[in-house]
Amino acid sequence: MVRHTSFRFCLDPTVEQQVVLSRHAGAARFAFNQCLHTVKSALTARKTDASVVVPWSGFDLINHFNRWKKTEDAGRVFVVDQAGTVAVSVTGLVWRDRVSQQVFEEAAIDCGRALTGWAESRRGTRKGRRVGFPRFKKKTVAVRSFRLRNKHSRGKRPVIRVGGDDGPRSVTLPKVGTVKVHDDTRRLRRMLGTGSAKILFATLGQRGGRWWVTLNVEAADLHPGLHHQPRQTTDRGGWVGVDRGLSAFLVAATSDGCEVARISDPPKALAAGMRKQRRLARSVSRKMKGSNNRRHSAARLGRHHTRVANIRHHFLHQVSTELVKNHDRLVLEDLNTAGMLRNRCLARAISDAGWAELARMVSYKQAWHGGTVVLADRWFPSSQMCSRCDTRNRELTLADRVFRCGNGHELDRDHNAATNLAAWGEHHHHPQVREPEVRAPVINVRRREGAGPHICVGETGPDDAGTDTHAVLV
Structure with a gap:
């Protein structure tokens, strides 16, 4: 079994590399805007001519853009000699050779995915809220x-490499060169050195005034010593209910x-x-639009938002890791987080809690460890039912932090809800299992330098921490 994980590092590029x-x-x-312009122009022409073919998929857009970038519509350079004769010297995008061609292809694929998402949302086959037609960037x-693919040629080094002759804290990218990395890359280099991981993509972006690289990695499965012990099909015990809230962030x-x-x-x-x-x-709004002062103020505001997001992600990684390592069967509520955000009084607190992100982390980490995460029915009244006598209190409000039933039982509201969720997992024979995310971030996955007597190359060691939280967080 392989896992699609990702490592994120902060870069220290030079001025030229920036x-x-x-x-x-x-x-x-x-490239994205040009592909979208092509689609919109074809859709407009198709209203009068039904024979017009609209490039819709990513591959169609790649082929169209590759043909377009070499034509005169993409650009021309005229040369005038001493006699006054004008001749066309270069046809197409003059600067297309100064960037990696993979950037154009991946942008076309992104445009195709956006179009597919809009079509599926319009037909009602896409989950989540309805999305609109793609817009220009x-x-x-x-x-x-932007995103780059990694090429693995037989007998040659990969195009995207981590470490090497230029130092362990570096990453080599096509058309960019070797860029220094601010963070430690030891764990990823161990995985690549033992053959237990392979870099598939590299996504580079600028957030908070810094350049970041996210490496999408195909890694080997965790060592069997890090997996939960398998349970019998008849065993219905071991369930732990997890209640998420605002007064108490989590109660299990x-x-x-x-x-x-x-x-x-x-x-x-x-x-x-x-x-x-x-x-x-306020500092940004007081600056003149287009000025350098406004740009600097916006950069300071962006760095603040990045710091807030990093603090939240670090905490969520810590909580999800502890839950997954200690419990192999978890029950979560199917919360309508998007609907709860419409409450103007609680929207900020719910966004700051990150309930949906916590559920996503628990799902893929539990899948790595061979555990089970089930999703309770959205309409299951976990907070209104008494965990001792199953009596339902329909008059319970958000302000009531103590649950009281008609039989005289008094329980903590969150503790009572978590107990009911655990009981729900035991009494349902075929619960709805939450599928883990395909591309989930890996946190501090450590690998041995080589194959030992009890460790095969391509798997983690028995003492390695598969989801430690003291590494670079994504």
Whole structure:
């Protein structure tokens, strides 16, 4: 079994390399807009001529853009000699050789995916909220990014490499060269050196004034010593219900009422930094549009948002890792987070909690360890039912932190809900299993330098921490 994971590192490019990275990001934006312009023009022409073919998939857009970039419509350079004769010297995009051609292809694929998502959403076959037709990308967008593929030729080194002759903290990219990395790359280099991982893609983006690289890796499965012990099909025990909330961020309990975890004081990064965020936002609004002062103020505001997101992700990684390592059967609520965000009184607190991100992390980490994560029915009244006598209190409100039933039982609201969720997992023979994410971030996966007497090349060691939280967080 293989896992699709990712490593994210902060880059330290030189001034010249920053120009090259910005050029690649601009080329990706240009290719996406050109592909979208081609589709919209073809759709308009098809209204009068039904024989017009609309390039819709990513491969069709790649072929069309590769033909278009060499034509006169993409650009021409005229040369005038001493006699005054004008001749065409270069046809097509003059700067197309200064960037990697993979940037154009990946941008065309992104445009094709956006069109497919809109079509599926319009037909009702796409999950989630309805999405609109793709729009053109602005040049002044806050996040600029592009993607590169890694080529593995037989007998040659991969195009995208980590470490090497230029130092362990470096990454080599096509058309960009070797860029220094701010973070430690030891764990990924161990995986690549033992053959237990292979880099598939590299996504580079600028966030918070810094350039980041995210390496999509196909890694080997965790060592069997890190997996949970398999259970019999007739075994219905071991379920742990996880209740997520705002007063108490998380409460985990078993079906017999034993509380195994409680987090009451999470780091509310957004609420703690709201005063600074307002001050930085006012500073941006007071600057003249298009000025350097406004650009610098917007950069400071972006760095603040990045710091808030990093604090939240680090905390969620810690919580999800502890749950997965200690429990092999977890029950989560199917919360309608998108609908809850419409409540203007609780939207900020719910966004700061990151309930959906926690569920995603628990899902893929539990899949790595061979555990099970089930999703309770959305309409299951876990908070309104008494975990002792199954009596339902329909008059319970959000302000009531103590659950009281008609039989005189008084329980903590969150503890009671977690107990009911655990009982739900035991009594349902065929629960709805939540599928893990395909491309999930890997956190501090360590690999041995070579194959030992009890360790095969391509798998982790028995003492390796598969989801430690003290590495670079994604």
